[in-house]
Amino acid sequence: MALSYKARRRLALLILIVGLPAYIVAAISVVNLFERPPFVLELAIYVGLGVLWALPFKFVFRGVGKPDPDEVSDENKAE
Structure with a gap:
């Protein structure tokens, strides 16, 4: 099941606000064990981990910064 544009935006925001800081703390903790x-x-190591965290979430972030494709623009409303 494909996520809607609004659901992907909300999920991306949640990942960036909650998930990324938690991942940073976990990465630093693991590196400090050695x-x-x-x-x-x-x-x-930090650059590799910085790229690695985003790979599972590529589908969530793809196209989030673009306008909503399902939203009807003002030009189409006039017709």
């Missing part, structure tokens, strides 16, 4: 690696390796 002895601190060299700066470049640590940076690579």
Whole structure:
């Protein structure tokens, strides 16, 4: 079942407000369990984790910043 545009916007907002901060805390906690690696390796780990978190949510974020495709524009209302 495909999510509606409004549902995807709400879910994206929830992911960004609740999920992303929780993921950041979890990533930092996991990296801190090990002895601190060299700066470049640590940076690579955080960049990799930063990209990794978004992969499962690509379908939610796709097209969210664009106008609602189901909304009837003013030009179409006049016809």
